[in-house]
Amino acid sequence: MKRNPLTLIxxxxxxxxxxxxxxxxxxxxxxxxxxxxxxxxxRPITEPGLYVKAPWxxxxxxxxxxxVQNFEDRLTEGLTSDSFNLLTSVYVGWRVSDPTAFxxxxxxxxxxxxxxxxxxxxxxxxxxxxVVGKHPLSDFVSTSDxxxxxxxxxxxxxxxxxxxxxxxxxGLQVEFLGIKRLQxxxxxxxxxxxxxxxxxxVLADRFQYEGEAxxxxxxxxxxxxxxxxxxxxESQATRIKGIGEAEAAKSLAVFQRNPxxxxxxxxxxxxxxxxxERSVLIFDQQTPPFDLFRGASTNLLKK
Amino acid sequence: xxxxxxxxxxxxxxxLPPETPMDAxxxxxxxxxxxxxxxxxxxxxxxxLLFLASGFFTVGPQERAIILRFGRAQGEGxxxxxxxxxxxSFPYPIDESIRVSISGLQQVRSSVGWYAVTPEQELSxxxxxxxxxxxxxxxxxxxxxxxxxxxxxxxxxxxxxxPVRYVFSFVNASNAVQNALDNALLRAASxxxxxxxxTRDIAGFQEVVRRQVTQSAERQDLGILVEQCAxxxxxxxxxKDAFANVLxxxxxxxxxxxxxxxxxxxxxxxxSADAExxxxxxQSDRARLVSDVGAxxxxxxxxxxxxxxxxxxxxxQRLTETLGRVLTNVQDKIFLSDSxxxxxxxxxxLLNREVPKPVTEEKKP
Numbered sequence: 001m002k003r004n005p006l007t008l009i010x011x012x013x014x015x016x017x018x019x020x021x022x023x024x025x026x027x028x029x030x031x032x033x034x035x036x037x038x039x040x041x042x043r044p045i046t047e048p049g050l051y052v053k054a055p056w057x058x059x060x061x062x063x064x065x066x067x068v069q070n071f072e073d074r075l076t077e078g079l080t081s082d083s084f085n086l087l088t089s090v091y092v093g094w095r096v097s098d099p100t101a102f103x104x105x106x107x108x109x110x111x112x113x114x115x116x117x118x119x120x121x122x123x124x125x126x127x128x129x130x131v132v133g134k135h136p137l138s139d140f141v142s143t144s145d146x147x148x149x150x151x152x153x154x155x156x157x158x159x160x161x162x163x164x165x166x167x168x169x170x171g172l173q174v175e176f177l178g179i180k181r182l183q184x185x186x187x188x189x190x191x192x193x194x195x196x197x198x199x200x201x202v203l204a205d206r207f208q209y210e211g212e213a214x215x216x217x218x219x220x221x222x223x224x225x226x227x228x229x230x231x232x233x234e235s236q237a238t239r240i241k242g243i244g245e246a247e248a249a250k251s252l253a254v255f256q257r258n259p260x261x262x263x264x265x266x267x268x269x270x271x272x273x274x275x276x277e278r279s280v281l282i283f284d285q286q287t288p289p290f291d292l293f294r295g296a297s298t299n300l301l302k303k
Numbered sequence: 304x305x306x307x308x309x310x311x312x313x314x315x316x317x318x319l320p321p322e323t324p325m326d327a328x329x330x331x332x333x334x335x336x337x338x339x340x341x342x343x344x345x346x347x348x349x350x351x352l353l354f355l356a357s358g359f360f361t362v363g364p365q366e367r368a369i370i371l372r373f374g375r376a377q378g379e380g381x382x383x384x385x386x387x388x389x390x391x392s393f394p395y396p397i398d399e400s401i402r403v404s405i406s407g408l409q410q411v412r413s414s415v416g417w418y419a420v421t422p423e424q425e426l427s428x429x430x431x432x433x434x435x436x437x438x439x440x441x442x443x444x445x446x447x448x449x450x451x452x453x454x455x456x457x458x459x460x461x462x463x464x465x466p467v468r469y470v471f472s473f474v475n476a477s478n479a480v481q482n483a484l485d486n487a488l489l490r491a492a493s494x495x496x497x498x499x500x501x502t503r504d505i506a507g508f509q510e511v512v513r514r515q516v517t518q519s520a521e522r523q524d525l526g527i528l529v530e531q532c533a534x535x536x537x538x539x540x541x542x543k544d545a546f547a548n549v550l551x552x553x554x555x556x557x558x559x560x561x562x563x564x565x566x567x568x569x570x571x572x573x574x575s576a577d578a579e580x581x582x583x584x585x586q587s588d589r590a591r592l593v594s595d596v597g598a599x600x601x602x603x604x605x606x607x608x609x610x611x612x613x614x615x616x617x618x619x620q621r622l623t624e625t626l627g628r629v630l631t632n633v634q635d636k637i638f639l640s641d642s643x644x645x646x647x648x649x650x651x652x653l654l655n656r657e658v659p660k661p662v663t664e665e666k667k668p
Contacts, residue, residue: 004340006344006347010347026373026374026396027374028371028374028399029371029374029375029376029471030471031374047375048371048373048374048375048376049373049374049375050373050374050375065474067471067472067473067474068472068473068474068479069474070473070474070475070478070479070482072482075439075440087439091482091485091486093473093479093482093523137450140446140493141446141447141448141449141450141493141494142448142493142494143448143449143494143495143496144448145494146494147490147491147493147494150490150493150494151490175523176519176522176523178482178483178485178486178490178519179486179489179490180415180482180485180486180489181415181439181443181485181489182445182446182489182493183437183439183443183444183446184437184439184446184452185439186436186437186438186439187436189436189437189439189452190435190436192450192451192452193435193436193452193539193541193542196451196452196497196539196542196545197542197545199451200542200545200546200548200549201545201548203498203549203552204545204548204549204551204552205552207549207552207553207555207556208552208555208556210556211552211555211556211557211559211560212559214556214559214560214563215559215560215562215563216563218560218563218564218567219563219566219567219570221567222566222567222568222570222571223570225570225571225574226570226571226573226574227574229571229574229575229577229578230574230577230578230581232578233577233578233579233581233582234581236582236585237581237582237584237585238585240582240585240586240588240589241585241588241589241592243589244588244589244590244592244593245592247589247592247593248592248593248595248596248597251593251596251597251599251600252596252600254600254603254604255600255603257603257607258607258610258611261603261606261607261610262603264618264621265599265603265606265621268621268622268625269599271625271629272625272628272629275629275632275633276632277632277634278634279632279633279634279635280633280634280635280636280637281629281630281633281635281636281637282636282637282638282639282650283636283637283638283639284638284639284640290638
């Protein structure tokens, strides 16, 4: 029987796969790697893809996660420049940027990432203490500057930790940093509460007095306005009447033609209007036309 | 397997000539081997097929997929994303397909500024008992711009805008978003007054938190789109009453002010109505006066010629006519005749207030 070609293909494939595994390695897009030759780092790989290497034990590949790691440091106490105790905690986003530098420092530990974070924690503590000591409390909390000083503080801490990393050539990079907690020591919180309580009291009292005073003002204002309105109306009414009298006076000229008759008619009118309702009149015999009773009429009859 | 017909040594075994047919046993063995070899071949082909078929995968409606060939993402940016449907890639270790959920809304909560609660307390809405002080390790809070302590928490709803960045650039992207939210909350609180955060400008505070977390997400290139940000703030449990009293005083103040404004309206409205009627009265007085006098003047002109003709008679006539009219209107009329001695009589009146009718009594002096 002749040798089966399929067998040959399979054998070749197996050898290929074996060689492939022995002489190549992949770096995923989320990783960086470093190739060591007899234990010393010789080739950093920061781009993902397929790579060739000499088989173990000559060369060995170490890969590290290149993605941004979230790390939050401990709450540490620092003294501000105006002597307030302030507890701060920051978070950083950091990643492995240079595997050649990172490898010798951390590859020995079981978990390189957490080993690096232990170091970061320590340095962050130092950087924070230094930066907090340069600023007064009003740079952290302030109603006036729109938080510019707060951002500046974060930037200073970031620069501090970055220069520390550069000096030590750790092969990692801090991408961003922010303050995550800003608190006061437990003993101080009591005095803050006391101050807040008295502030609340002042505020409540102020609201009460302000309200009463303002209400008083509104009321007296209203009284004043009402009086003004009435006074204005009164003066306007007087003016109107005056105009009316002036207009009426024009007609008075007519009466000048015979003042006696005018006065007689005025008196007649006055008499009539004054006796219009519910009045009692008492006459004697002198008053015309009742003088008739006295005999005027009889006189006339006698004639 | 059978021996090769031409052995390298070239010396055939004398006991077993090569041409000699195999005995029955070895023949059966060869047969069995041949058939099992065929099965192996089929199985191997099947395995290869299966291997290749394992490269099929589906992408769901709320997903996108990315293929990594030898660890490197295929395509750049948007093109790297495979849309929903059936796809094929080489199986591992050549290709690797990674599915990314872009589904709807993701949510993170920030509780770094909130007091310590157990999950049961949070569910029931109960508050843990308050101590006199706040332990900064256990209890979270934020400092406001006027150095007050408040508790504040936020919930951020966001969408994944750049799945490649979100998945491949962060170990835990949602954690990074949460950190950004914590930071934004703290920073926003540090520039607001306590009253603004708690009552006066809740929406403004929330807006600042939202803006800052959006900015942070852009600066840190988290690949997300902020949809919504809800913030809740309360005063410290220790000072609940003090804060409630201020609120009460504020409510009281607005009540007092409203009452005052109400009475202001009433007083001024009444005054302006009074003023109006005063003026109207004056107007009508004026009109009446003018027309009265006018009418009288007119009448005077009419009667003047009559008077001039017979003055005495005219006067007499007018007087009598008027008296007659007046007397018909008068309610009570009392006539006193002259006394015999020619002296005037004395008259006494008893006036009763209730009854306007006078009672008269005559007495002879």
